[in-house]
Amino acid sequence: MIQGVKGFVVSVAVSVVFGGLVPGFLLGLLAFRVKARWCPRCGEYTQVVPTPQERDR
Secondary structure, three states, rough: OHHHHHHHHHHHHHHHHHHHHHHHHHHHHHHHHOOOEEEOOOOOOOHHHHOOOHHHH
16 A cells, blocks of 8 residues: 555656656746847847838738
């Protein structure tokens, strides 16, 4: 009986840990992508910003 409870607790703990790691990893990727849009020295965009007419296409 104790072994079954231990196995259940371990499986729940593993799922909770991975349930927290996966969203954190994805948010970290998103933050890096957003951060890469600006120059770290001057704060200017690193890519050309499209005009409103170009965005409507």
